[in-house]
Every structure is written in C-alpha cells, then in structure tokens.
C-alpha cells in the first residue's frame with residue numbers, strides 16, 4: 418500500500434529525460450526558428466552581439482557560426498556595452514526575420530528592447546532598427562521580449578520581476594504606437610520572479626509560458642531547493658488577457674501551473690520557447706544548468722546548456738513528453 422502510494426507520487430513528479438543534443442550545446446535564453454528557404458535551424462542566445470548557432474535538426478549537430486549583430490546595437494543604456502545583448506526572440510513575417518533583443522543593466526529597470534531584421538539570419542546580415550519604443554514605467558522592466566500575432570495584430574510580451582509579465586500592441590513589427598502596456602501575469606509573493614515569457618497558440622487557446630524563480634548566477638550560493646528557475650504555463654482564449662492556470666486561478670493573481678522543474682541532470686530549466694518541428698511536432702526548448710556542473714562548483718552563465726522535449730497534450734494542457 419505504502420509502496421504503491423510512493424510509486425504514484427514518484428510518477429506524478431517524474432519528468433522524461435531531456436532530448437539529445439550533439440555539437441555545441443551551450444546556450445542562454447535561447448530563441449529557435451527554422452529557416453523557410455532550407456529548413457536549417459537557427460538558435461540564438463544571450464551573448465556578445467547575439468550568439469548564433471545552426472543545425473540541421475533540433476538534436477544537432479549544432480555549430481557556432483558567430484554574432485548576429487557583431488557591431489552591437491545602436492541603443493545606449495548607461496553602464497552597458499552595446500554588444501552585451503540579451504534574450505533574443507526571432508520570428509518570420511513579411512518575407513524577413515525579425516529579432517527583438519534587450520540591453521539591460523542587471524537587476525535594474527535601466528533596460529530597453531530593440532529590433533533588427535534580416536532576410537537570411539546569417540551572422541552580420543541583420544539590420545538594426547534600434548528601440549521599439551516601449552515607454553519606461555516603474556511597473557515593469559523592458560526585458561525578455563516575445564512577439565506574437567493575434568487576430569492579425571502584432572503584440573510584444575515582455576517583462577521580468579517588478580509587476581512581472583506585460584503585453585503591448587505594436588503599430589508595426591518595428592514600433593509600438595500609442596498603446597499602453599498591460600499585465601498578463603503576476604506573482605504577488607516575494608520578489609515577483611516571473612520572466613522570459615513565451616506565447617504560442619494551439620487549438621482554441623493561447624499558452625503563456627514563463628520562467629519562475631531565480632535565474633542563473635548558480636555559482637557560489639545556490640537558491641533553496643525549488644526556488645531555482647522552473648517553467649510555468651497559463652492559458653487564455655484571447656491571448657491578450659484572462660490567463661488562468663489548471664485550477665482556474667487567474668495568472669494575474671499568483672496563478673500558474675508547473676510544466677517543467679529540475680530533474681536528473683536538468684537543474685533550473687528556463688528561458689524556454691516552442692517550435693513546430695516538421696518531424697516531431699511541438700517541441701519546447703530551454704536552457705538548463707547541468708547538475709554535474711553545479712556539483713563541481715559551477716561555471717556561472719558559461720555553464721548553461723540547451724535541451725528540448727516534445728510537448729504532449731492532456732485536457733488542453735501541455736506536458737513534457739518522452740521522446
């Protein structure tokens with residue numbers, strides 16, 4: 418009886434192994450997209466001029482091909498190098514690729530979201546267009562952009578800590594107009610640790626994924642167990658509000674359902690996104706910190722690795738499926 422009870426507990430908490438990766442598997446806050454012309458995968462990451470890796474499949478072999486913006490951004494954020502670019506988010510529209518990116522002074526609201534375009538995504542092919550023009554506001558931090566089209570309109574989701582995840586309607590994919598930003602998700606406890614949002618549509622719902630908990634700096638002092646990064650999910654029929662978790666709790670009122678947390682070698686998974694792979698269907702990709710690296714004393718951000726898992730569906734909610 419007891420054995421059975423613990424068996425079911427273990428089953429409920431278990432996650433399948435991470436998907437395989439060969440080649441260069443380093444990443445940090447990845448954004449992944451398949452090129453229309455030849456199906457080649459591009460994986461972008463936080464790092465000098467936006468690190469760019471390519472591969473024939475989600476599994477690899479991945480190759481580091483250089484920086485998207487080797488000359489940095491035209492945005493000036495005081496105390497930040499113009500090539501210290503974070504959290505890229507890439508999509509395809511109007512026969513070209515758009516990359517949203519961030520310049521930010523860590524731990525402050527001294528941040529700005531910019532955009533660049535390219536026809537090919539090759540390193541150095543990006544044209545920088547500077548800031549998208551989201552007004553500064555003490556309620557949010559202008560980092561972790563994520564674009565989505567809803568009913569033919571462009572929206573940018575963004576935010577981290579302070580009042581958590583926000584959304585703003587854009588006039589064009591390059592600029593916000595006079596629209597004001599509004600909140601999509603908020604955790605009222607502690608330090609309001611939601612960031613790195615990613616939204617996608619499946620069936621009748623828009624799904625909002627975000628990273629909850631303490632990101633990175635997994636070097637000397639590690640967060641208490643469970644407080645490291647983990648991936649949460651909320652859903653809504655409109656994509657512009659009304660997000661709830663599996664229990665129906667509003668995600669603006671500390672709602673949110675767990676999708677993936679630390680397990681096995683995967684410590685602190687986050688910075689996630691979703692691609693619709695031709696062979697595998699919906700795949701969630703993310704960064705994690707290998708447990709072995711943590712146990713060996715840590716390597717900071719240089720220790721992050723890329724992984725992925727197929728998404729399965731149950732009652733309209735995604736779960737991480739074994740590949």
Ligand SMILES: *[C@@H]1O[C@H](CO)[C@@H](O)[C@H](O)[C@H]1NC(C)=O
Nearest residue numbers: 485486487488540541542543
């Ligand atoms: C970077 O700047 C150098 C010097 O101004 C210029 O020659 C080069 O074309 C620039 N590269 C890109 C990719 O814009």
Ligand SMILES: *[C@@H]1O[C@H](CO)[C@@H](O)[C@H](O)[C@H]1NC(C)=O
Nearest residue numbers: 604606607629649671672673
């Ligand atoms: C809200 O934040 C607390 C403290 O960080 C955390 O324990 C909890 O899981 C969070 N809840 C949600 C729904 O993200």
